[in-house]
Amino acid sequence: MTSDIAPAATGFQSFVSTASPEQGPPRVAALRAQMTAEGLDAFIVPRADVHQGEYVAPRDERLAWLTGFTGSAGFAAVLADEAGLFVDGRYTVQARAQVDTEVITPVDWPKTRLGPWLAERLERGAVVAFDPWLHTAKEIETLREALEPKGVALRETDNLVDRVWEDQPEPPQGQVSAYPDEFAGRTHGEKRQAAADALREAGQKAAVLTLPDSIAWLLNIRGADLPRVPVAQAFCILHDTGHADMFVDAAKVDEVRDHLGDEVTVHAPKEFAAALEGLDGPVRVDKATAPLAVSRLLDRAGVEVTWGDDPCILPKARKSGAEIAATTKAHLRDAAAMCHFLAWLDAEAEGLADRDAPLTEIDVVRRLEAFRRDTNALRDISFDTIAGAGPHAALPHYRVTEESNRAVQPGELLLVDSGGQYVDGTTDITRTVAVGAPSDEHRACFTRVLQGMIAVSRARWPRGLAGRDLDALARAPLWMAGQDYDHGTGHGVGVYLSVHEGPQRLSRISDVPLEPGMILSNEPGYYREGAFGIRIENLIVVETAPALAGGDDRDMLHFATLTWVPIDRRLIDTGMLSRDERAWIDAYHAEVARKLAPRLDGAAAAWLARATAPV
Known part of the structure; x- marks a missing residue:
């Protein structure tokens, strides 16, 4: 069956910086004027719209308009003499770069909670206002529990940012x-x-x-x-x-x-x-x-x-058999596009010295999108491609702009996290690749991340366990080296819907039991600020695990892999791997070759054969 959902005719990703630090001070001042007129001591500005989704329409980008911060998660609390921008570990560096820190102070969230932060700064009798269409009952309940004992009141109001945003865009009118x-x-x-x-x-x-x-x-x-x-x-x-x-x-x-x-x-x-x-x-x-x-x-x-x-x-979240079958096809189509891209990238990296112009992060993003568009099935990218070279790879949610665009240099790592929206599925994959010869430190850190990804891929567990029960499997190799990462190990993924879908997660805070049909990402990482970043990501789906000879009669689950793209063997220190880990990598690469060889030819086919050779 064909679909009437047509692909876009031009490139999806823009590299224009939509916010800058200098916009914050005058806009915060305008908001404070409204607060003073209403007798308010604080106003909360969330990233969310009335639907509480991760992505918002231009009309609803209030947090970015006010502060300059363009990340996909966070919120601000504006007081008469202080403004806090609350962001998690994914956005710490980005927030410092995008806001005027003389006026707006990045706050480490969730380590620092909004309620206690406000209670510490406001006097008894103060009033904190919020737009009730932009906050959930659970959020406000938690905030009230922290503020009421301190004598700080909450007040519902219309949106004060909308009052001062003179050129606010109109609501979107997309066709269904x-x-x-x-x-x-x-x-x-x-x-x-x-x-x-x-x-x-x-x-x-x-x-x-x-x-x-x-x-x-x-x-x-x-x-x-x-x-x-x-x-x-x-x-x-x-x-x-x-x-x-x-x-x-x-x-x-x-x-x-x-x-x-x-x-x-x-x-x-x-x-x-x-x-x-x-x-x-x-x-x-x-x-x-x-x-x-x-x-x-x-x-x-x-x-x-x-x-x-x-x-x-x-x-x-519990995908039907038809959804799993459809998204499996989408992932194989996307994997072939990824292999064309990685083959191109390796060829470009080998010829960096002979190029008339440098190979930049924007070049990488555009070329990857072009390979996906060549499938004639791409409807959109599933999120703005993250292509971070060298120190930019240490920013987990880095988005390249014309201002930040950096050349890819020999001896660096390049992290590419991307995905496609196809009518039959949503993809999300991260590969970190070596540009030139990697260092021993690169290989050691990469191998620990890979070991964590393998541990999750191979996991079997009794039905009823949640993502929090499996998250440590991905971190254990890093922990043993005194390392860790500040994001969840995995998120749910839809089928031609949101690339970040709840309620299932692989995370320390997820208590939702994993069930057959749930699709998740498996993406441990490691980030050294100012130097390099590593992440390896496959999508996986929960299945009923087959019984094992000699095992107890227990209802067990396991993961099946959806993503089939080679992992950079040049970055693997095989001496750090166990026999089972080496066997998993070789079996994974053998399956990649079996599934993708019929879909590739020429240089891409030759690259695939080299990339999937045994470790």
Whole structure:
């Protein structure tokens, strides 16, 4: 079946720097003027929009507009005489480079929590304001617990940043398209009925859906409102009858009216609040993902609210057989493009001395996208490609711009983290490669990272364990050398949806049990600021593990690999590997060669043969 979702005609990634440190001071001053006029002592500015997604439309880039920081996670708290920008370890260096630190102070989060930080700086009787459409009930509950004992009050308000953002863009108007049932595995009618059955069993009359990827999955649609994630900005109310009310600009869904059918009613977004107030309870609301304003509207109308997970979260995470089959094809297509790219990169690296112009990070990004576009199946990249050479590789979420663009130098490591959005799947892969001869330190650190990745790939565990129970497997080789990394080991991944999908994670803080069908990344790393960075990433899917001879009669799970691209053998110190680790690498490379050799020819085929030789 063909899809009516057409590929873009031009390159996806821009290298223009969209923010700069000098923009912060005057904009923070304008925000403070609004705070003074309202009698407020602090205002919170999150990265999130009303849907709490990782990617936001230009209209909702309030944090970047205010501070200059363009990372995909973080928030700011602006006080009368201080402004804190809270970012995690992925963005520490980036934040310092992008903001005016005389006015905006980067804060190490989550080591430092917002509530205690505010309580330490504000006097009793102070008022902290926030936009209830941009924060979840869980966030505000946690904040209130920290501030109320200190006599600091919270106040809901309209968005003060919007008041002073004079050239704020208009909301996006991307078209919605139907997603093929053959890739989804079930019709949206079947999905709605299954979710409605779960609501009735829980004694709930309806559920409020605020996550665009949940709505896209439930209704078998995809959108074009956001970069990198094929979703439409919308809200939805799912009733216990299976009927759904979707709140979205009608012009976006003109082409999918027949697909949606009579059981999905489209309403204007402005009707969402009134629809909430008219519901019969109990109504399920997800405390961790829905904006606080949703439960506030229900409470004020006397509608009983029941806190519970978005009913699409887990079914979406448990991929159907059709989704796994589809994304497997997408990953093989993407792997062939990656091999063409890596073969090209090796050839370019060997000829660096003979080039008329340097090979730059932007050159790398553009060439990789070109190889993916040559598949004639690429709809978008799944995130802005990270191509960091030398010290830039030590920035886990580095994004190259025209200002930061750096030449690739012999003797350095080049980290390339990238992915594609195809109608049949979403890919995400990281390879770190040697440019010229690597140092012994490069090889030792790379091998430890590889050992961690292998340990996760080979893991077997009893059903019921969560990502936090496996995360240490990836870190143990680094820990033994006194090293570690400041990000999770893996995140969930969708199928032609978000490259960062919950609730499954490989992380110290993830308590969601892993289940068959869940796709995750496996990406340990190591970063030495100012010198080099290493990350190796494959996507993996949870499966029921086969029984082992002599084993107990236990229900066990394991991972199957989805990503098949060679790992740079030049960076492996084989003397550090165990026999089982060497066997895993050789078996992995043999399978890479078997799967990809029929898809390659010429220089790429010759490169593949060399790259997959036994270690």
